[in-house]
Amino acid sequence: MxxxxxxxxxxxxxxxxxxxxxxxxxxxxxxxxxxxxxxxxxxxxxxxxxxxxxxxxxxxxxxxxxxxxxxxxxxxxxxxxxxxxxxxxxxxxPEWIGVYKMSSFLIYTTGTGMAAFFLRRNLIIQRENAEKDKLQREIELNYLKEQVNPHFLFNSLNSIYSLSRQQSLETPDLVMQLSELMRYQLESSKKDTVLLKEELEFIENYLLLEEKRLSKRCTIEFLIGGDLLDFRIAPMLLIPFVENAIKHGAHSTNRQSTIDVSASLEDTTFHFSVVNSKPLAIAKFNREGLGLENVKRRLSLLYPKSHSLHIEETEKLYRVNLAIDLKVQIND
Structure with a gap:
């Protein structure tokens, strides 16, 4: 070098x-x-x-x-x-008039050379800083992506463990279903983007697994609207919102609860909404866990100017609305 x-x-x-x-x-x-x-x-x-x-x-x-x-x-x-x-x-x-003229000319040429020198050096510094920022961004994204694996596995195993304690006959099937989810997660973690329809299928399968575990205590709705075409999205970006809805909603109460998940595409803008009921016994609870902090940071790195995230909490509901312009490439 x-x-x-x-x-x-x-x-x-x-x-x-x-x-x-x-x-x-x-x-x-x-x-x-x-x-x-x-x-x-x-x-x-x-x-x-x-x-x-x-x-x-x-x-x-x-x-x-x-x-x-x-x-x-x-x-x-x-x-x-x-x-x-x-x-x-x-x-x-020995011509002093020549020395004077030469000095004046050298001042001009040296000044021009200095301007070119500092311009080139600033361009080199900017390029080096851009390369460092890109490297740091890739390192941070890889770290955040790797965090998703144990976090998701931990939540899923908790679900299987609860069913096994109930000696449910569906436990073996759910273990196989979980293995399929983990296979998708491991494969998608090697990619920068995945097909949006594949990511939504993954969320749907995860909700089916949770719905079986929660039995009749929780009503789960999942709706998809719009033509997904071949749009792509960063892998495992949406699942933390769903996990939090289940963890802080249905899992935290024995009362009847609801979770409504919707996904739609308008032109190139992808809209994702998660609404869950809040336990009546808890007026307010902290949702800013590892999963949400992780996904917020990933959104700011991957879609810095092309996403909006609004989180709203009322006395009875917790609502997340996410919009991402999928026309914008992640590497821009």
């Missing part, structure tokens, strides 16, 4: 020298007859270009990194002026 960067820097500066030399030759072409020979003309123009680039190189590779970047601004200014004057003196002495 260092060799590649060094080679790129060398080639860039060779190119800059050749460009300056060519400009000097073209600029003095009309006056070439004033020189004794063609060789002396080219030698003078190349020496002029060398003087210009010499001052620029001293500034870029010595003064800026070793003085300016260490906040020695006054010393940097003094050394830069001295460098410009020395370059002009070596090139134009």
């Amino acid at each position: 260092f060799k590649k960067s060094l080679r790129h820097t060398i080639l860039l500066n060779i190119g800059a020298f050749l460009l300056v030399a060519m400009l000097e030759i073209l600029g003095g072409w009309l006056f070439r007859d004033k020189y004794d020979t063609t060789y002396s003309f080219y030698a003078w123009q190349l020496s002029y270009a060398a003087a210009i680039m010499g001052v620029i190189w001293v500034n870029h590779f010595i003064l800026i990194p070793f003085v300016y970047d260490k906040k020695g601004y006054v010393l940097y200014g003094m050394l830069l002026i001295a460098t410009i004057f020395l370059g002009a003196f070596l090139k134009a002495y």
Whole structure:
């Protein structure tokens, strides 16, 4: 990586020298007859270009990194002026009027070179920061995605455990159903996106599993509207809302409860709603667990400008409304 960067820097500066030399030759072409020979003309123009680039190189590779970047601004200014004057003196002495003109020209060319240098450095810094942000984003997303696995498995195993204690005859079938859910989760966790219809099928199967465990204590409705087509969504993004509705609604009371889940697609906007009844004995309870915090963070990373999430809590109901524009690619 260092060799590649060094080679790129060398080639860039060779190119800059050749460009300056060519400009000097073209600029003095009309006056070439004033020189004794063609060789002396080219030698003078190349020496002029060398003087210009010499001052620029001293500034870029010595003064800026070793003085300016260490906040020695006054010393940097003094050394830069001295460098410009020395370059002009070596090139134009003993004609002091020539030294003055050369100094003025070197101030202009050095300023132009500094502008190009800082512009290029800022672009490099911005690119490096963007790469770091992208890497950090990928690391965080992978971490959040990995958290979903044990969280979902823990909640599902609790459901199976409750049925096994009741010695339900449906327990073996539910274990197989859970294994299918886990298979989908493990496969989808390797992907950035999955088909929206597959994700909704996964939620439907999870609700069927919970409905069997809750028996007649909870009425669960799941409605899907609109043509899902081939729209895609981040995997395991919706299930935490459903899990929380079951955990803090039906699981927390022996009374009759309800859970209504709806999903619809309008143009490219996906709407997802989860409404569950609240236990009467509990006026207010905290829903900001691992699952919700996880999904909120994933939404902010994956769909920063293309989603809206509204959570509403009343005396009897808890409502979640999520809207995502699926036309926007996750990697944008």
